[in-house]
Amino acid sequence: MTAIAPGFAAEAHGVVKRFGPIEVLHGVDIAIPVGDARAIVGRNGAGKSTLVSLLTGIHSPNAGEIRLAGQPAPAQGDRRAWRERVACVYQRWMVIPHLTVAENLLLNNQPARAGLVSWRSVRDRAMAALADWELDVSPDLEAWRLTVEQRQIVEIARALLQGSRFIILDEPTAELERKEVNRLFDRIRALQDAGVTFLYISHHLEEIYEICRTVTVMRDGDVVADAPLDELPRDALVAAMVGPGVATGRRQSRPVSDAPVKTGLEIRDLALGDDIEGFNLSVAAGECVGLAGLAGSGKDRIAEAVAGLAVPKAGTISIFGQPAPLGSVAAMRAAGVGYVARDRHVRGLFPQMSVGENLVTTILERLGRLGLISSAKQAATVNDQIRTLGIVATSGEQRISELSGGNQQKAMVGRALASSPRVLVLDAPTQGVDVASKEALYGIIDAAKARGMAVLLVSDDLDELSICDRVAVIFRGRITRSFARDWKEHDMVAAIEGLY
């Protein structure tokens, strides 16, 4: 790179990518100047992650050219050369579960002499990185024991430790809490000042306005807009993402449900782990209650308890007046609880199976008799679901691991709804889901409410919380505040952070 013409950190010229017969990218052009902070936005399945996989050499394009730092991209197999030019946090988990945190941080990057790893320096460097991120875990812990956020931070820290001058982040914040997002942004800004180029993908548009300078909008495998962000206000951005002929506008305020009468979900005197004691919460039929809190506040464990995944020490959970047996997923499901877990990678998906099979796992008994599944019935149910949820897939037969991240998430929600539960527990249900599809999911939740379902929505995402009829804020295992419908964003954030 000469001082006169800094050139481009990455370029794609007319790249086409096909998976089998399906063309996913139809001739994409993008050029990212050195020092830029570029955002890519687009709806679920637009081809963002696919473009990333071409820019990092995971896949090679069927046509067109990729250039990095002004030079033609390295050969497909030369992973080392790719790694020198670009670092990436992928949308999918890339940790090695049974290696330690330290080794994951320095994966294939271990300080070594003559090929022999110096464990002392591995550990020292890992400790420094963990301290940098204020991540309070031992470097000797095996990575599968990490929580979702911790794992995500390990992945981000690893990419930054690689020392590349071009860094791609594919939805790094989808599973992070606000505090960690802020820390990530501080880090990104510091690196930007040092001249590092960023490519940043997120469905949180406010994040994009916060740390990016320019934006590329993708729709259905094409680039449809390329502009500095200060020339493209939010409405215009969303319009470009969604395309002509689709109403955009912000969500209308929702109809307030009629005075609820029956109690759908009632949690009484719940004790769980060391920090949750005497926890009470009830959700009426036809009501959507938000449970907001930080990671580690206990909100996810309460959702797990209702789903039967966590075993409470004491207390009762009643479903429409009937106390349900605790600590059994099957029993909770039989009692009418549907659950969408927060970490779809770990608990949600059967990656080897088709979209259809993933959608119907909770209702197999309804699709036939004597344990035999009627394929006609299954196909009908599946197609119905794919349509109502707006899942972008070639058919119900497609393997779910081939779907884009956001569409996988929609399938998770679909699965929970398939069993027509009476109580629906959703933990961060719209993570990784694009703005327009979010609306569709909200519509589905509203419809479920209208049918008399009790919805418990566990989240710290203000957008998700805004569809709730009321929000209870949990801090360190206790409900510290409750909000009725019209809360101010500022108050909510303060309450979640414990600053009321």
Next chain:
Amino acid sequence: MSSVSQNTAPMRRSSFASRMKLRDLVLIPVIGLVMIIGSFVSPSFLLPENLLNVLQQSSELSILVIAQSLILICGKFDLSLESTVGLAPMLAAWLMISDTSIGGSGIGINGYAGIGVALLTGLVVGLINGLLVVKLRLNAFITTLAMLILLRGMTLGITNGQTLFDLPEPFLYLGTAKWAGVPASIWIAGVLFLLFGLFMRYHRTGRAIYAIGGNAEAARVAGIPVERITIGVFVVGSLLAALAGLLLTGRIASVMAGQGQNMIFYVFAAAVIGGISLNGGQGRMIGALTGVLLLGLLQNVLTLSSVAAFWIDACYGAIILLALIVTRLTGDAPQN
């Protein structure tokens, strides 16, 4: 208000004890127990000759266990190792024997060339397995199962099922020699364990093998040449199997058509009892070594005991099951 959860272990100093996980040492008390029982069963059990005998008889098994552990940690399988134990020395013996009336080829290459042929056979078998599994993406289990049947059949076919003996001295040397009063095969197995143990722990390629077995996609993304290393692991595994075949041939001074038969079950048993996960990416050589030692001692104790000969296998199988249960209960993560 920290948003960081507190459910994780506090920082620890990196001591030897913390690096050696409980799982790797769990068999040591069990081995001690077997030794105590053995000393009650028979007064000759604890004699040095008997113990050396146990070690020598386990040496071929332990080399196969090293090979299988490498492959398992890399997230693959190789069932054909036991047939390489037969084919590699058989092919060499056939080429070495110049008398066609006792099953030889009539070519009569010398003993050193014979060793070369045996090792080359291992290399070729490993390369074929590796290419089929990695390049054609065939399932390792079924590919190496087919290879097992094929190689076993070839071993039979070469000599019409005959046993070959009268082999040149250099070819038998490794399996018969004693160094410092201890059979060479024990030295060889011991040194291999040490070398591979250190390699897997301290060499970047060894660490890459763990990464590949744990999450191949993540390993590839991290710049690890997944395909090359996986093929290499198959090749090294088969080379080790050929070496085990040489030692076995030397010890019994002949090559039988069924040489190595059924060894693969004990190889898997020893590796898994020793903490090598069938899911890849987990386990250590030190653990695998304790697995081999336990099996070897058990077999010896059973032979010395008054268990009726026809029941020895059943007892052995039951004890292996028991060992699996015990290690599962004391180990940390389940083999999901």
